[in-house]
Amino acid sequence: xxxxxxxxxxxxxxxxxxxxxxxxxxxxxxxxxxxxxxxxxxxxxxxxxxxxxxxxxxxxxxxxxxxxxxxxxxxxxxxxxxxxxxxxxxxxxxxxxxxxxxxxxxxxxxxxxxxxxxxxxxxxxxxxxxxxxxxxxxxxxxxxxxxxxxxxxxxxxxxxxxxxxxxxxxxxxxxxxxxxxxxxxxxxxxxxxxxxxxxxxxxxxxxxxxxxxxxxxxxxxxxxxxxxxxxxxxxxxxxxxxxxxxxxxxxxxxxxxxxxxxxxxxxxxxxxxxxxxxxxxxxxxxxxxxxxxxxxxxxxxxxxxxxxxxxxxxxxxxxxxxxxxxxxxxxxxxxxxxxxxxxxxxxxxxxxxxxxxxxxxxxxxxxxxxxxxxxxxxxxxxxxxxxxxxxxxxxxxxxxxxxxxxxxxxxxxxxxxxxxxxxxxxxxxxxxxxxxxxxxxxxxxxxxxxxxxxxxxxxxxxxxxxxxxxxxxxxxxxxxxxxxxxxxxxxxxxxxxxxxxxxxxxxxxxxxxxxxxxxxxxxxxxxxxxxxxxxxxxxxxxxxxxxxxxxxxxxxxxxxxxxxxxxxxxxxxxxxxxxxxxxxxxxxxxxxxxxxxxxxxxxxxxxxxxxxxxxxxxxxxxxxxxxxxxxxxxxxxxxxxx
Ligand code: ZN
Ligand code: ZN
Numbered sequence: 147x148x149x150x151x152x153x154x155x156x157x158x159x160x161x162x163x164x165x166x167x168x169x170x171x172x173x174x175x176x177x178x179x180x181x182x183x184x185x186x187x188x189x190x191x192x193x194x195x196x197x198x199x200x201x202x203x204x205x206x207x208x209x210x211x212x213x214x215x216x217x218x219x220x221x222x223x224x225x226x227x228x229x230x231x232x233x234x235x236x237x238x239x240x241x242x243x244x245x246x247x248x249x250x251x252x253x254x255x256x257x258x259x260x261x262x263x264x265x266x267x268x269x270x271x272x273x274x275x276x277x278x279x280x281x282x283x284x285x286x287x288x289x290x291x292x293x294x295x296x297x298x299x300x301x302x303x304x305x306x307x308x309x310x311x312x313x314x315x316x317x318x319x320x321x322x323x324x325x326x327x328x329x330x331x332x333x334x335x336x337x338x339x340x341x342x343x344x345x346x347x348x349x350x351x352x353x354x355x356x357x358x359x360x361x362x363x364x365x366x367x368x369x370x371x372x373x374x375x376x377x378x379x380x381x382x383x384x385x386x387x388x389x390x391x392x393x394x395x396x397x398x399x400x401x402x403x404x405x406x407x408x409x410x411x412x413x414x415x416x417x418x419x420x421x422x423x424x425x426x427x428x429x430x431x432x433x434x435x436x437x438x439x440x441x442x443x444x445x446x447x448x449x450x451x452x453x454x455x456x457x458x459x460x461x462x463x464x465x466x467x468x469x470x471x472x473x474x475x476x477x478x479x480x481x482x483x484x485x486x487x488x489x490x491x492x493x494x495x496x497x498x499x500x501x502x503x504x505x506x507x508x509x510x511x512x513x514x515x516x517x518x519x520x521x522x523x524x525x526x527x528x529x530x531x532x533x534x535x536x537x538x539x540x541x542x543x544x545x546x547x548x549x550x551x552x553x554x555x556x557x558x559x560x561x562x563x564x565x566x567x568x569x570x571x572x573x574x575x576x577x578x579x580x581x582x583x584x585x586x587x588x589x590x591x592x593x594x595x596x597x598x599x600x601x602x603x604x605x606x607x608x609x610x611x612x613x614x615x616x617x618x619x620x621x622x623x624x625x626x627x628x629x630x631x632x633x634x635x636x637x638x639x640x641x642x643x644x645x646x647x648x649x650x651x652x653x654x655x656x657x658x659x660x661x662x663x664x665x666x667x668x669x670x671x672x673x674x675x676x677x678x679x680x681x682x683x684x685x686x687x688x689x690x691x692x693x694x695x696x697x698x699x700x701x702x703x704x705x706x707x708x709x710x711x712x713x714x715x716x717x718x719x720x721x722x723x724x725x726x727x728x729x730x731x732x733x734x735x736x737x738x739x740x741x742x743x744x745x746x747x748x749x750x751x752x753x754x755x756x757x758x759x760x761x762x763x764x765x766x767x768x769x770x771x772x773x774x775x776x777x778x779x780x781x782x783x784x785x786x787x788x
Contacts, residue, residue, distance in 0.1 A: 163189075164198035176206035180215065197228035204237035208244040216241050235275040236282045242271065243289025280311050288320040296324045313340070315349035322355035331363040338372075348376070354386035361390030366399075381412050388418060392425035400425055401434060414445070416452050423456035427463030432740070433663060435460045451477055455484040462491030465740055465767040465774055482513050490522040495774045496783045498530035517549050524558035528565060529773065531787060536562035551580075557587045564594025565787050569603050585615035592624055597787070601628050617650050620746075657721040657743040659729045666728060671719040681727045688727070692757040700750040722751045722768060730762050738765040746770050747788065756780050 163186040170179035183203040186195060200223055207216040220238060228234045272286055283306045290299035303321060306313060313321075318341055325334035338356055341347040347356075353372055360368035373379070373387045384407045391400035400422055407414065419442065426435035439457060442448050454477050461470035474480065474488045485508040492501035505523050508515065515523075520543045527536035540559050543549045556579050563572035572591050576583050588611045595604035608625045611618055622645045629638035658667045668675060675681070689697075722743050729739035747755075747770040759766050760780035768775045776783035 162198075163195045164202075167199040168202040171202035171206050174209075176209045179203060179206040180210065180212065196222065196226045197231050197234060200226075200228050200231075201233040201237040204234070204241050208237075208241040211244075232275065232279060232282065235271060236279075236285055238271045239282055239285040239289065243285055243292065280306075280314055280317075283309075283311055284314070284316045284320065287317055291320045291324055296328075299324060312344075315341075315346045315352045318346060319349075319351040319355040322352075322359045326355070326359040326362040329363045331360070331365060334359045334363065347372075350376075350380040350382055354380075354382045357383065357386040357390055361386075361393055364394060366390060366394045366396060379410065379412070381415065384410075384412055385415065385418055385421070389421040392421040395425070397425045397434065414447075416447070416450055419447065419453050420456050423453075423460040424463075427460035432461070432464035432466060433660060435464060448476070449478075451479075451481055451484055455481070455487050458484060458487040458491065462487065462494065465495065465769060465776075467491050467495045480508075480511075480513070482508075482516055482519065485513055486516065486519040486522055489519060490525070493522045493526035493529065495776065496529065498526040498532070501526035502535070515543075515547060517543075517552060517555070520547075520549060521552075521554050521558065524555055524562070528558050528562040529784065529787070531562065531565045531785070533562055533566045533568060553579075553581050553584065553587070556581065556583070557590060560587055561590045561594075564591045565597075567594075567598050569594060569598060569600055573603060573607070583610075585611045585618060585621075588614070589618070589621060592621055596624050596628055599628075599631075601632050601634075604628050617648055619645075619650050622650060655721045655743065655745045657725040657741055659725045659739070659741045661729060661732050666725065668721040668724040668728070670721045672721075672724075675724070675728070677728055677732070678724075680731060681724055684727050684731050685723065688754075688758055688761055691761050692754065695757060695761075697753065697757055700753055720748060720751050722747055722770075723754060726755060726758065726766060726768070729766075730758070730764060735762075736764065738767060740767045741769070743768060743770045746772055747775060752782065752786070752788075756782055 163182065167179050167182045167186070170176075170182060179202055183199060183206075186199065200219065204216065204219055204223075207213075207219060220241075222228070223234050223238065269286075272282065275282060283302065287299050287302045287306075290296070290302060299321065303313060303317060306317070318337055322334060322337055325331070325337065334356075338347070341349075341352050341356070346352050353376055356372045357369040360366070360372065369387065369390045373383060376383055384403065388400050388403050388407070391397070391403060404414070404418070404422060407418075419438065422438060423435060426432070426438065435457075442453060442457070447453050454473055457473045458470045461467070461473065470488065470491050474484060477484055480488075485504065489501045489504050489508075492498065492504065501523055505515070505519070508519075520539060523539045524536060527533075527539065536559050540551065540555065543555065544551060556576070560572050560576050560583075563569075563575060569591070572594065576587055576591060579587075588607050592604055592607045592611060595601070595607060604625055608621055611621045615621075622641060626638045626641040626645075629635070629641065654669055656667055656669045658665055660666070666675065722741055725741045725743075726739060729737075729741060733739070747768055752775070755766055755768065755775070755777045757780065758764075759777035766777040768777070770788070773784065773788055775788065
């Protein structure tokens with residue numbers, strides 16, 4: 147026996163082994179509890195100390211993830227007869243629930259998946275238990291639910307009923323996330339009804355599970371009702387409500403909840419911000435994001451890596467890469483999430499080289515890239531048109547890091563090939579993908595065919611797209627215009643006719659811009675904005691200057707069966723143009739313009755914006771559905787490839 151152990155064991159009347167082990171485990175000193183248990187086993191402790199201390203030892207193993215030791219404790223529980231004790235049995239159940247990759251020492255044939263093996267272990271322990279109670283059932287149910295064995299969890303609840311054990315608040319908060327995940331509001335409401343009938347609805351855990359469930363079923367009103375039914379809210383309820391608002395895109399509501407939370411004197415925790423910040427980034431509401439950032443600095447949350455990563459992500463989504471970089475530089479030891487957020491920022495905004503430099507620095511710092519990091523560098527390759535680099539990352543991802551490429555990774559590489567004009571290689575790559583390509587992967591190649599004017603391949607690719615998505619508006623327009631451009635009028639007319647027959651309509655385009663804390667939304671050809679006339683006047687002034695500088699309207703994205711004059715009108719009314727010009731005439735000179743668009747920016751708007759950025763000497767950032775465009779001095783960061 148070691149000296150330390152002797153010191154612990156020696157003086158009498160010292161607290162018993164079992165007492166010390168239980169104390170250590172209950173105080174969260176799991177390592178200490180385990181080491182005490184091992185010392186006890188090698189000492190001359192009375193036999194009775196084993197059953198008395200096993201539950202605490204098992205709990206500690208579960209907390210520390212010590213699978214091998216736990217297996218030997220399970221064997222010990224059976225040998226020593228401690229298994230008959232329901233506390234020990236419950237602790238074992240808990241262990242199997244927490245360690246899904248851990249097999250029980252005897253039994254399981256190993257043919258099933260890890261999950262089912264773990265479930266069998268749980269089930270076996272449960273079956274062998276002499277005394278079952280709500281705790282053991284609940285542990286089993288939670289274990290099933292957390293390991294995504296939903297059917298098993300629900301059948302356990304039924305079994306519970308049959309055994310005459312009434313589900314309690316713990317049971318409900320294990321089962322509700324299942325209905326949340328499946329967006330099964332009907333059954334979720336049955337559980338809610340049960341909770342109300344049995345007076346369990348004022349439990350904070352049940353309440354927060356209900357809020358999550360309704361929010362996941364996009365019924366935020368119901369979440370709010372559950373939330374408001376609590377007179378005294380726990381931090382867990384506040385955070386659930388915040389996450390629910392953010393997840394449903396109700397950013398203003400989320401910020402309202404956040405204000406109320408602070409007024410109520412509830413201190414936010416990191417998870418509070420991890421739901422708030424992405425919501426600000428998603429609507430590109432950088433003003434709100436900056437307010438939160440200021441709060442984070444005041445409340446000294448800014449040295450939390452987890453929060454900093456959310457900040458980086460938020461700023462990148464709002465188009466402020468330089469601020470994101472400042473936040474990143476302030477992190478002492480960035481983890482994989484922060485590295486990835488920053489690399490993704492450069493991938494989307496450029497400069498792409500910065501993404502590669504960071505990737506290398508990350509690898510040198512022994513941080514292992516994950517599948518999102520690879521998506522980021524592959525995106526950088528595609529936006530910068532770097533074929534060799536694209537292949538390099540694509541290959542090391544699986545060869546060196548063992549990450550199986552997903553549809554997104556393949557799409558990014560196909561895009562890289564297409565942009566670089568290696569159309570046949572891109573076609574072969576997509577055709578031979580292990581995952582079935584979606585229409586959006588093929589659409590990338592179709593756009594590349596348009597840029598590189600390869601009508602023959604475009605026909606082939608469009609055929610693939612129409613098989614998968616017969617009503618794809620964009621693909622019909624691209625192909626039809628390619629036919630027109632190469633003088634194949636009959637085919638173009640035929641395609642337009644088939645579009646009309648299928649009743650294909652374009653998704654209405656809209657762009658938005660925030661000026662003086664107010665969001666202005668522009669829909670194409672919508673004349674309702676109070677400044678509409680001023681915008682058109684300004685637009686005409688810029689047009690004259692543009693034409694003098696060599697601008698030629700580009701109609702590629704306009705269906706070519708309308709009169710030329712009308713076409714120019716169509717271009718003029720594009721929502722992004724309206725938003726950009728409004729931004730210029732309503733802000734002081736020199737202000738950077740940030741515009742968001744729900745669809746891809748069209749060729750003509752892209753050209754126009756380049757001209758305008760030079761004419762008015764402004765930086766204009768447009769975030770379309772696919773990427774960011776930073777316009778400056780007549781150029782765009784995308785290099786005219788998007
Ligand atoms: Zn346009
Ligand atoms: Zn661009």
